[in-house]
Amino acid sequence: MSKKAAKNRKIISPRVMIYLVLTAGAVTMVFPFVWMISTSFKSSLEVLSARVSLIPEAKKYIRVEGSREQVEFALALEMEGEVTRKEGDIAGRIGGELSGRAELQAELSNTFSDLRLEIEKLFRHRPPEDIREASARLGEEAVRRLRASGIPEVLAPDSRTYFLSRLLSLRENLDRLADSTPAPGEPVAVVILAGERRGEVISVAPGEVIRKRFLWENFKKAWQAAPFARYFFNSILVSSLVTIGQVLTSALAAYAFARMKFPFKEPLFLLLLATMMIPSQVILIPNYAIISWLGWVNTYAALVVPFLGAVFGIYFMRQHFETLPQDLFDAASIDGCGRLRTLFQIVLPISGPVILTVSLFTFIMIWNSLLWPLVMTNTPEMRPLQVGLAVFNQESGTDWELLMSASTFSILPLLIIFFVAQKHFVEGITRSGMKS
């Protein structure tokens, strides 16, 4: 084959393809988290606007009566508004004559939206000093483009006159607006974008306009918008109690199954295994009835007690205990150690990894559970984090920046635990995967 073809084959080698695919996949996995964090730093206006960016924009704020309001340069808005108005006028009048001519329609709308974009960029990134000159040029450029677009040629005579006159008046208006750009150091006019004084135009000194990019206060706002401190406390308390309790009861039971003889040992263990088949939804309602009967609805008891014993831990620990050498136990009994002491003082200390794995999995399972605590609690004071989040989601429907902030600080703790205890995670999962 030719040299060029051979070279081409090397460039997209299988290895490179593999890395490309894997990287694309990894990015897809991670990007939603990045997006979540990015959104957390944005303002509510930014989030709902049509402009999207990964890095939050530099938003402008001024202090109005003690609070901080997001503003936009009035001149920028006026110019954008002018462009939009002209576009509407023109489209309304000649739109019908352009129907069927997709390229001309596209040219028309593209020119106007490009113009708007340029105006935005101008006012977002350039200091007021540069604006006057630059904005005049923008108007001229747009008009030149439209005259050269081919649109005038296809219009009926009076429509053409109308079109050209609109273009002229657009340029004149933009010129006039550009002339009113304040000189450097002069006060600028800003428009308040949200809140009670929305739409109000205020004159401020250039130094008064604060530019903020990352709104760290969103995290604080989200934290205070619902009793997250309490939610976290509940989750930590409940998950910890269950983990400790489950590890204890599982260790005791696993120890007995692994190293003791007693009547009904086999049938009881089979019973245990059988219960692994019971899906959680079957027992949800009857447990709700039982918990209600006990008067435990909306108490910690309802969230902790039913999980103090579980098959998973028993199964896992039993396997491990069975592999311990018999000598260990013989030595212990020669030393006069009772069975209970043997368990706590000898067996458990050397079972660190297993205990850690079971603890990790139990803690995370309880931490992440939603359905059970959702059913069992009905006041904010008793809700664990996941339920609190779900309720917050319902109540804050479109406060996306707050929702993302809340999700961020909710996910963070587990993420940190994961990075720290990665090995145990991976081990635990693969081991449980292999056994089944």
Added chain:
Amino acid sequence: MKQFSRHYPGKLVALVSLLLILPISGCSEGTDEETGETITVRFWHAMGGPLGEVLNELIDEFNDSHPEIFVKSESMGSYEALKQKILASIVAGNQPDLAQAYEAWISTLLGGDALVDLGELDPGFAGELKDFFPVLVENSLYGGRLMSLPFNKSVPVLYYNKDLFRRAGLDPERPPRTWKEFSDYCRALTRDLTGDGKPNQWGFKFTDHATYFECLLVQNGGEIYDPADGEMLFASEEGTEALRYLVDLVRKDRIADFYLSGYQHQVDFAAGETAMIVASCVSRTFMQRQLKFDWGIAPLPARKRRASLVYGTNIVIFARSSKRRREAAWEFIKWFTNPENSTRWALRTGYVPIRRSSLDLEMMREEFAGRPDSRVPVEEMEWAFFEPRMARWLQIREYLGDAIKAALLGKSPPGEALKKAVRQGELWLR
């Protein structure tokens, strides 16, 4: 807890007592607060935002003028949450003294004898009742017993953009009055301004399908159900016709559009993109602040007759409360629903007044004089009807809503969709 063991099928074994190891209780709100002279009465509701503020102001006023009673206002955030909390509280035995409740919830609660018969509590009130709008009284009578009083009722009305009417050559003071006029107006008001085949301006948009359909049904001479035996009648000819009318507006004539849920249609109306919408009369207070064009309110158009659904919650007293708290709660209800206060409540929120004598009050007449449109919701009370009140109704309403959506999306012919909803509902009514 004792009174509920009879409700639990099957007795649980004593094994359970083994587990009273961790009796850690969270905060529960069952403590009886009758300290000293002031009786605390807990009032659960779902009014938040500006409406909640008005409610709390009125409650504060009551508390100030009635030092021996303290009404504690607790907002549950949403009606769904309120319902779940009320029912959960019945189970747990710590229900409040007063609550907002939809009629269907009242039926459920009646099954457990959880509510106070207000007629028994205050037999003398029967005279007052005559002042309430008859439809609302009927709405509160269950088997002849007065189990509630109306709390926040509203009716759907037609909001329309007078500026868009003018531009379309329609008389802004003459909103459509019949179905035929309505479709004609929609046709005139739906325009494609950019020549791309898709309308930029719509004549009519809606969500809240079940409510709107029910109005159309009854306007067409149909009935939702037969009160005698509870049979669902909305799949009748009249119903099918009504739904087909709506579906044709959307799919055949393309002069109306809908959203599956939410408030986007109100947003579109405020943006001047839609000429007419149907929304609750309560929305007027929100609209007033937002709308930058000339607009008006009209009663819903009619066909064979005029009809408008009146919906909203009633207020109930729970039977578990002590005699003193029941009476204190009743004091509050009487105060809130008296002519003066109920009118103030209506004027500040946009809910309909619940008593005829409201119309004679000075403040009401001023309102009518200053804003003639405000007569419309009151007018609609003359031909108002309410939805079935059985416990299963909200479930059946879901089926109905889905049927309407299916028809609007073209997934099912109107008659079939309605019949399917009736069939699904019947599974539960026997």
Added chain:
Amino acid sequence: MSRLSKFTPLLYILPAFAVILVFLILPMFYALYLSLFRWDMVAPSQFVGLRNYLILIQDAEFLLSLLNTAIFSLGSIVFGLGLSLLVAVLLSKKIRGLGLFRTAFFIPYIASMTAIAIVWRWILQPRGLLNLVLNSAGSLFGAAPGEIRWLQQPGWARVAIIIFIVWKTMGFNILIFLTRLLDINPSYYEAADIDGANALAKFRFITWPLLFPTTLFLLTISTIFSFQMFIPVFILTPDGGPLKSTSTGVFYLYRTAFNNNLFGYACAIAYVLFFIILILTMLQKKFLGKKAAYEG
């Protein structure tokens, strides 16, 4: 030591067993009992015998929820397991930065389902990230911009949920596959190379059969998991989705019990779901398990 009663060990298993008995075993039977009643927890319960089950068979919404569950199950198995296997195979080929990749793929699995579902609700908005990405990608190929209202249209809502589930659970599957793949003795592949086998043949005749028990295991787990799906629906489409197109079995159970106050009926639903999972798992074990034992 022989003095201790032979029943003492039972005390060791007692704490765990007591809890399991009262909150797992007992409720399982109690649910069966409850399913024979009509009960809203307010009024006294009414015995209705098998009526709830008879209604179930005719309940269009329940049958739809079964269909939805099956769709999600199939979608997440076909795409989820398929993609996971692909990635795992790629990762098994002596990749530099294996740990980094593995971590990246696993992170979604760690995040709590509730919190990350909220993030995806944002991503699935008409002007959200997903549409943004699709439009950008589409414009590279010259396609016109569009706006899929993911959570508002019955068909797309289902697709959205499947995308989310696959994204969330891939990490787990990849990990399991990868571990098994790395365990395979490389001499098998070397032998195949000598015989002149290409990549596809190596996969078909060596990798796939050896992987089969793992695949079966993940298949079973995925099936059970998809039948218990609740959180994605609850967060993304709290009303069950447009025309109830995303309402799953467990979601319908929750709504039936806590929105419609039909606790007896909900128990019947739970039992029917239970039996379906049981049968599916048994069928999987029976038909595919034999093959696994043979090949593995």
